[in-house]
Amino acid sequence: MSMMDKLKQMLKGHEHQGSKGVDKGGDMIDERTRGKYSGQVDTGQDRLKEQFGGDQPGQGQDKPPQP
Template sequence: MSAMDKIKKMLKGHEDQASTGVDKAGDAADDRTQGKYRGKVDTGQDRLKQQLGDDRGQDGTPPPPHA
């Protein structure tokens, strides 16, 4: 079992809290870098949320369907 599988298992049922934590961590990274890497941080946040099961975008909408 991979580390990501273990994390997903622990967070099952707590996706909203995990999403909030990802947002706070990204905001902290933006603050520390004075927004220099904001685009990369946002991309990382979105990808991590997808991995953890919270597929909503930054504006709260679901991502487009995969082709």
């Protein structure tokens, strides 16, 4: 089982929080590099969010789960 599979399994049902973590991590990298790699960091954040499913409509705390 790959590391990405393990992370996806751990985040199942908590995609919104995973997305928030990706945002915080990217912001910290931008802060430490003084924005030098902000384009690459943003791309990486978007790809991780796609992998984890954190940006899908209906996921997270903003909307209640569908029956």
